[in-house]
Amino acid sequence: MATGPIVALARTTPTRRTDSPTDHQTVRTPVCIVFKLDWSRQILIGYRQSLIRMNTRTLVLAAVVLVAGGLAATGAVAGGAVDGSPGEQSAVDPAAGQQAAVAQSSCEFPVTRTDVTGTEVTIDERPERIVALQPSDAQILWEIDAQDRVVGMPVTQYTSYLDGRSGKADVSGEGTVERVVGTNPDLVLAANVSDPETVASLREAGLTVYHFAGVESLDGIARNVETVGRLIGSCESAREEADEFRLTVERARAAQANASDGPSVLYTFFGFTTGTGTHIHDAIEAAGGENVAAEAGLEGYKELSDELVIDRNPEWIVYPDDYTVAGGTPYNDTTAFQRNQTIALDYSYINQPGPRVAIPVTQLAKTWYPEGLAEANRTVNQSDVPTPNRATAEETAASGPGFGVTVGAIAVLAVAAAALLVGRRL
Template sequence: MQRSALLISILLVVAAVGPTAGAVAAAGPSESVGTALESHGGDADTCTFPYETTDATGAEVEIPDDPDRVVTLNPSAAQTMWEIGAEDEVVGVSQYATYLDGASAKTNVSGAGGPSVEAVLNTTPDLVLVPNSTHGFAAERVEQIRAQGVPVYVFGEATSLDYVANKTEHVGRLTGNCEAGTERAAEMRRSLELMRQALADEERPVGLNVFYGYTSGANTFIGDVMAAAGLQNGAASAGVSGFQPINDETVVELNPEWIVTPDGSSVPETPAYNSTTAVQEGNVVRVNTNYLQQPAPRSVLAAETILQAVHPDAYEEYRQLDATNGSTETAAPTTEGSETASQTTTAATDTASPTSSTGTPGFGVVAAIAALAAAAALVSKRQ
């Protein structure tokens, strides 16, 4: 029983965050699988093919023509395609992308323990988008796809929201949707800038991200989501880097004023957590898993959910600034009670179905995690 619980918690982490440091990181690709990603402009004159670029593994990728048959091997890549309005070009998705409107009609390219090479090739793709986590645990399968002459692009690990915005632009460039990718990235950056303005005079209480015994430390995009929403990342200040287990002693020492958790996870009912200001005052923010744990455009909605709970006045100011500047997004809805509701929406997309198995985050982090992520996602959604 204990062994099963431990396995589930590991899977959930991997799934939820993808990778990390320490023992978890050791399972994944080395740091040579880059994390940097430059911004790509959306000038129509430069959005031409053939297009040559280098992915996070150092592989030279040539895309001969504007692709109209794209396979995404993890939910974050799929979400990005949906957010730039290119879902019609997607022919294959992983089983954990079904929360996206219309994704269930796409070919499921997931197989036992990772992507199915046969299923991917049967879609006759022009391009395959591969998150770092998927490459980490299924590198051989990815290379089998590449060996068939299919352009394959592997992303690096997302360590910030700036990376996510750049990734959104880059997906647009890779798929011939340059203008849409640039516009969606600009919307993200604009929302984040408005949050910064609204939070200018606010104090930042200590927050702690908790999911299945793990936390998000420094150099994680979830940590950056929390910072964007006006929290201090307690785990980072305690010296935690990446996604790591967190012990009760650290929780007590940090005494977080707020706890942020994906909606599929729960706050441990232990003396350590029960002693925190966050638990005693009911300051637990539950955020849509598909937004909090996927390095994709909807991570901004996760930040909005946290901002509304922690800094309601700043949230209202943000909404006013947003309206004044003509936002195309719908901010997180008003919540009731001490535990913030996690469902947020965007103008052109649906939120996760409460009955779908989609808890997997689709990060681009290190390795063995994606496989685990899948299992984790299932568990988190079915609890």
């Protein structure tokens, strides 16, 4: 396991931003210090939904988010809105531009699309040299057979499953801007979690950068695939990949058709869980599970309390395979533990909002509805998949980590310790 830089929250400053088109919130934008831990994760501070409406003490404990899929630690977060979008976004419909892109059947150039920052991004010619700032960006490019055009990407444990990555320039960690500029790219793809200051610096260097909105659903993943295809001139392969992804998800949904109630499911990772408004929640629901965190009213990624585990008593506990659910109170008393009903999912596939999320969705559906899934695989075809409204803006910049999230308990302790060292206040 590699040792990487860890970003620790030291203090915050208020920033006004749009939580949704009708909900304006003032959040605390983290100003960070960097320290080293002998740990394989690279930590990004500042998941928005975990910070809003929290007091300072809770903020310290909840502010650490490891973005296993969307993050390769492309520099320390130094400013801007904590969800990966820069400051004020109230005048911008962050997904409208990118989703309207896919409604266009032509795949010609030039093409102009508005990204999450409100910037009109114009691409004059088919990009031949592409940089993926985050692992989820790289995953999409690989899945639509555009890996040969990738000249830079995070070469970390989070992209180890991508064949052919070893020859690419590693743009993770410190010096991201310089390394990206050095690849002389035609286009830089920046997942929502990407540091807005990094995006701004790349643009100041004369590079074309598309900064994505966050992902809150499985169909948001499919639409991001189509958007990438349009931006790089690979519309057909992107459409095929998105359609295959939607078909796989639809088969998982169909597998539960004859079930009255789905199993109650707790998704847990390093002391956190996920409620509504995340692709992981949508994955659980698509596979036929009932997310107990969502039923408890949680939204986004939140700290997991013992009380929730006890009150909801999940029948199944699901977690990424880079994490081990500890025994003891309260887990030993749950139905899940008593029946040995736990499921470990590939951490890159479930955390990164890319097409490979379909793999854990299928794994869950096969576990809970094996006969139903077998039948769905035989009978559900592409014509059965609901036609997506590709011109509809569903995702928002206020979405969660969006590009892959795992939170580490060690990181939580580290942030708490850092806050104490700097005066017990953020």
